[in-house]
Amino acid sequence: MADMQDGAFRHDNMDIPKGDRVLPLFSLKGRTAIVSGAGAGIGLAVAHAYAEAGANVAIWYNSNKQALAEAENIEKTYGVKCKPVSKGLRRWPTAKAYQVDVVSAEAVDQAINEIVNEFNGRLDIFVANSGIAWSDGAFIDGPVETARKVMAVNVDGVMWCAKSAGAHFRRQKKEGTTLDGKPLENFIAGSFIATASISGSIVNVPQLQAVYNGSKAAVIHFCKRP
Template identity: 40%
Template sequence: MASTHATGLGPLPTAAPTLAPHVLDLFSLKGKVASVTGSSSGIGLEVARAFAQAGADVAIWYHGNPKAIERAAAIAKECGVKTKAYKCAVTDSKEVEATVKQIYEDFGGLDIMVANAGVPWTTGPMIDVEGDADWDKVVNTDLNGAYYTAKYAGQIFKKQGHGSMIFTASMSGHIVNIPQMQACYNAAKAGVLHLSRSLAVEWAGFARSNTVSPGYMLTEISDFIPHETKQKWWQLIPAGREGMTRELVGAYLYFASDASTYTTGADLVVDGGYCAP
């Protein structure tokens, strides 16, 4: 990352980080504080658990699922780290700001923020939908919620001089899914991808920003999909199946850890090969 001190020859380089000599230590999160939105279940819960297993203290976010409180306690017991659950609507900027500040105070720092909270588009072709409520719900959660989360985490990162921002994007930000029609979700996730790349440039002096783009995963978010539609998915996925949430955590751990100190503005697609053809 380049210094902002200009000279006649351009910006001065900053010092390279001091890295652990053993590769496994590069992936350790011991001593770090991680925060994951939308982590009461699904991808977010699996990522929170993985971060705790790697040694991080973890703040778990939930909105409508109070089981997050029990799950946070179970992770703390299993991994021997500090965890706490926070109720927050990521669509409310003031709530997000207050929650991020509270996590910073409770844990004494914030090293990793994962903007993972999201909802699917469930109502079919856009022009057939009455009103704008469904569009607003998806965009406000999946894109605006990610923006609010990054904004307030980024303020802490800048104050600290370090931080890793990770967004859950989607392969749907890269391609147009079939047979289901979901223009709103695709547009929101494409926005998340470009938001992250833009922040990677804006934050280059003090923090990193990257995205993970999952493909079709076995989570509650797709429970509404008919089995016949899923059969069509499997035919289009080279791996021939949906992914397990546990198969995603390595991507998040890479971006969260010192293994990726020179990686920013990147996206890691984990989709069973869907986007490859």
């Protein structure tokens, strides 16, 4: 078991949760989750799962405006708060949207703080699912800017999300309160989850995606314990 220097949280957390029944231990009622890259696919499915378990969910997406309708659907289906968050969009009648860019540490930090304030003053789960693929053939023939963008979104984006979310997890563990000072209930530790790929562990022949493979390998190693 590897403790952090300040003892705020640790890997291999073996603390026993409160409760004497099994089913409530699987409930996420009252928790807040943020899922990036949740306009469709894996991220959207994760958002649905958390909402079904009772969590309030904030959806981050880049350009897929269908996420607005998906957020409304999640709210109606599961009776929880679900807000879509997107880069460069204004506020909408049925859900709120914010300007977020996962490659910007400042934008990520601002968005997380705003969401925590607007929901219930706490953050329990962050799923870093934003990512882009490489489709420009051999790396040596591909555009430099595309390679930089893949690394920025897939690697930097995960790092900045982990940094900002982790700061909230640590504060909550230390102080035992929500952001507005209320007692924090049912919080043992925050959960940070990043979507990687089997391509970060093996070489998918004949796929020409060295940059993508490298970015996902970085995510896998970044999320391993020190």
